[in-house]
Amino acid sequence: MLGIASGQTRVRGEGLVIELADSRAAQEGAPGTEDERVQDVDLQVLVNALWASGAEAIAIDGQRLGSTSAIRAAGQTILVNLAPVLSPYVVEVVGDPVDLQTELSRTAAANHLSVLRTTYDITVDVRAEDDLDLGGNPSRTVQFAEPLSVEAPAAPEGAETAPPGPGVPGSGQDGAVPSPDGEVS
Numbered sequence: 001m002l003g004i005a006s007g008q009t010r011v012r013g014e015g016l017v018i019e020l021a022d023s024r025a026a027q028e029g030a031p032g033t034e035d036e037r038v039q040d041v042d043l044q045v046l047v048n049a050l051w052a053s054g055a056e057a058i059a060i061d062g063q064r065l066g067s068t069s070a071i072r073a074a075g076q077t078i079l080v081n082l083a084p085v086l087s088p089y090v091v092e093v094v095g096d097p098v099d100l101q102t103e104l105s106r107t108a109a110a111n112h113l114s115v116l117r118t119t120y121d122i123t124v125d126v127r128a129e130d131d132l133d134l135g136g137n138p139s140r141t142v143q144f145a146e147p148l149s150v151e152a153p154a155a156p157e158g159a160e161t162a163p164p165g166p167g168v169p170g171s172g173q174d175g176a177v178p179s180p181d182g183e184v185s
Helices: 002-006 040-052 097-105 108-120
Strands: 011-021 057-060 071-074 077-080 083-085 089-094 123-134
Touching: 011 040, 011 097, 040 057, 040 071, 040 077, 040 089, 040 097, 040 108, 057 123, 089 123, 097 108, 097 123, 108 123
Parallel strands: none
Antiparallel strands: 011 089, 011 123, 057 089, 071 077, 077 083
16 A cells, blocks of 8 residues: 555556647747746646545656656756656546546636636547556565664763752752651642
8 A cells, every 4th residue: 555655666556647738829839928828836736636636646748757756947947756747737646537527616726727728728628448557666665663762871881970959859959848857749
């Protein structure tokens, strides 16, 4: 299970393919079409909504996503796991296609995709697939944190140890007042 969540293990099954492509004008390099390009934030919004919708595994242009994945921009290039990806961006999602589409339609990402289509002429194509094969990303290594045991350092040989200081329980200096016979009350 950890291998699937981290993106290391190959996953195969039914799911969705969502393809986003820059507008035709942006693809042809027309001036003033920067807003008509798919941005890293568009992919981030979509991927986060897919995870929330029940996706078991996701890949963008063959780059498997996991808990440590990053989708970000470097200039006009979008990087997924530090690898450049190009339009059209193919997002493959393993999971029940009906449930994924239903849940995705209930998210803010559905409205976001609609705005990309209608306002910026970005192509958004969603289709169900019977057999998706998302390869693992073996270059990732998952490490586990383990608690360290903390032991008090041993006093050097021959060193005298100081008596407990103020506020230390049992020292008679923890705020309790000793009685005249030495007992703490």
